[in-house]
Amino acid sequence: xxxxxxxxxxxxxxxxxxxxxxxxxxxxxxxxxxxxxxxxxxxxxxxxxxxxxxxxxxxxxxxxxxxxxxxxxxxxxxxxxxxxxxxxxxxxxxxxxxxxxxxxxxxxxxxxxxxxxxxxxxxxxxxxxxxxxxxxxxxxxxxxxxxxxxxxxxxxxxxxxxxxxxxxxxxxxxxxxxxxxxxxxxxxxxxxxxxxxxxxxxxxxxxxxxxxxxxxxxxxxxxxxxxxxxxxxxxxxxxxxxxxxxxxxxxxxxxxxxxxxxxxxxxxxxxxxxxxxxxxxxxxxxxxxxxxxxxxxxxxxxxxxxxxxxxxxxxxxxxxxxxxxxxxxxxxxxxxxxxxxxxxxxxxxxxxxxxxxxxxxxxxxxxxxxxxxxxxxxxxxxxxxxxxxxxxxxxxxxxxxxxxxxxxxxxxxxxxxxxxxxxxxxxxxxxxxxxxxxxxxxxxxxxxxxxxxxxxxxxxxxxxxxxxxxxxxxxxxxxxxxxxxxxxxxxxxxxxxxxxxxxxxx
DNA sequence: GTCGTCC
DNA sequence: GGACGACAACGCAGA
DNA sequence: TCTGCG
Ligand SMILES: [Mn+2]
Ligand SMILES: [Mn+2]
Numbered sequence: 001x002x003x004x005x006x007x008x009x010x011x012x013x014x015x016x017x018x019x020x021x022x023x024x025x026x027x028x029x030x031x032x033x034x035x036x037x038x039x040x041x042x043x044x045x046x047x048x049x050x051x052x053x054x055x056x057x058x059x060x061x062x063x064x065x066x067x068x069x070x071x072x073x074x075x076x077x078x079x080x081x082x083x084x085x086x087x088x089x090x091x092x093x094x095x096x097x098x099x100x101x102x103x104x105x106x107x108x109x110x111x112x113x114x115x116x117x118x119x120x121x122x123x124x125x126x127x128x129x130x131x132x133x134x135x136x137x138x139x140x141x142x143x144x145x146x147x148x149x150x151x152x153x154x155x156x157x158x159x160x161x162x163x164x165x166x167x168x169x170x171x172x173x174x175x176x177x178x179x180x181x182x183x184x185x186x187x188x189x190x191x192x193x194x195x196x197x198x199x200x201x202x203x204x205x206x207x208x209x210x211x212x213x214x215x216x217x218x219x220x221x222x223x224x225x226x227x228x229x230x231x232x233x234x235x236x237x238x239x240x241x242x243x244x245x246x247x248x249x250x251x252x253x254x255x256x257x258x259x260x261x262x263x264x265x266x267x268x269x270x271x272x273x274x275x276x277x278x279x280x281x282x283x284x285x286x287x288x289x290x291x292x293x294x295x296x297x298x299x300x301x302x303x304x305x306x307x308x309x310x311x312x313x314x315x316x317x318x319x320x321x322x323x324x325x326x327x328x329x330x331x332x333x334x335x336x337x338x339x340x341x342x343x344x345x346x347x348x349x350x351x352x353x354x355x356x357x358x359x360x361x362x363x364x365x366x367x368x369x370x371x372x373x374x375x376x377x378x379x380x381x382x383x384x385x386x387x388x389x390x391x392x393x394x395x396x397x398x399x400x401x402x403x404x405x406x407x408x409x410x411x412x413x414x415x416x417x418x419x420x421x422x423x424x425x426x427x428x429x430x431x432x433x434x435x436x437x438x439x440x441x442x443x444x445x446x447x448x449x450x451x452x453x454x455x456x457x458x459x460x461x462x463x464x465x466x467x468x469x470x471x472x473x474x475x476x477x478x479x480x481x482x483x484x485x486x487x488x489x490x491x492x493x494x495x496x497x498x499x500x501x502x503x504x505x506x
Numbered sequence: 507g508t509c510g511t512c513c
Numbered sequence: 514g515g516a517c518g519a520c521a522a523c524g525c526a527g528a
Numbered sequence: 529t530c531t532g533c534g
Contacts, residue, residue, distance in 0.1 A: 507520100508519105508520095509518105509519090509520095510517105510518095510519090511516100511517085511518090512515105512516090512517085513514105513515090513516090
């Protein structure tokens, strides 16, 4: 039967999923230590930091990874270094009695990346570094490498090598039933130099890019665009999954004003879910711009999304992570059927790029630094990451005002018209995408379009010479291995919009 | 891709 | 057992 | 208030 209570329990994450995260190790300066309980009475945790100029930036507590010997030795070395004052530039949050020490001792720590508020995720003490001068410990962390996830991904690729059209895939501790692996999803397209791509190819792609796409999907309500018979078959949107689903699939319940009902949305929060959705014929993953996850930028916002409209509106889901500029060319190729949407063409995309660069210039004039990706279809997505202090309404106002400003400068090239015919020949800036519940194709999601293009985050330098079909299912994994995620730090680049909003006021 | 319904 | 439909849905803009 | 829109 259907699962009634599908709420995900953080404590029950499988080890398989934990492995997907990148692992780093780095050296940090010890600036204090805490008392613990029982056997850990002498030393509960270390307070770690690194030098930035002459400021010691706090990075994290670390309490895991010690044994009796390392506790004894570390404590002995720290005791003589005690001081009365906090050596860090910040006031770290203290959860136990804390002793400050002169920042002279260095510890090597393994961790799973950085949290949004610049602390270490899941830090584990490895050893003391007597050989390193504490003054040399700057903020130089080795680039995150998905080394540990590689083996997991390769295990999946191995399993997909079979000739069989169906199999039960082991994804860590979980199992995903796969069928119709040789079904053609993207037929061969000689004009685009595109060999046929099957469902097996789609699964291979998702396995390979999973370390890059999963962070962009995490905690965001999902709309699936499903094409179980391939890109030329019937396609449909799906926002809710009422059928039975595996245990590893997380959902959230969201209030629906219209039906006076509660709706379950899927969250694609782990690798088995990603592959299970591919098995269901989901070719495109469209996600909200807000997340069902509180953070350091959401003080006072709730996590009750279900009980009432008021609760939803005051929850974190009403506060987007970015202001969205959806850049849609309405310059037609001339080959479209009457009434059809504009098809991809070079003239249109070159103009969209020009608009994106104008937009960047304007935003930079407001001290805002936007990021850009191809949508995969015909246009571009330009995002300004913001702290989650503005609701969708405010984000939409910003997008509209900036859009109108740009339209005034370039009236022949930009439109904000609601009527489709009036957009003809121009680039449409769709500021109304900044609304709760609206979705866009997520970074690295494929499109159900000829050539199997994917939405690709780019540097602005790369955009200058880019074309949507440069980035495809067939070559994106290779690019990512080379360049990493150009949007890897979206959630760490949050900016303030106060000035823009002041100007917006009448 | 899968389920429910109708014949 | 085969055919067929469902699988979204909401608030904003403009008239 | 109705309709087109994504
Ligand atoms: Mn678009
Ligand atoms: Mn659009």
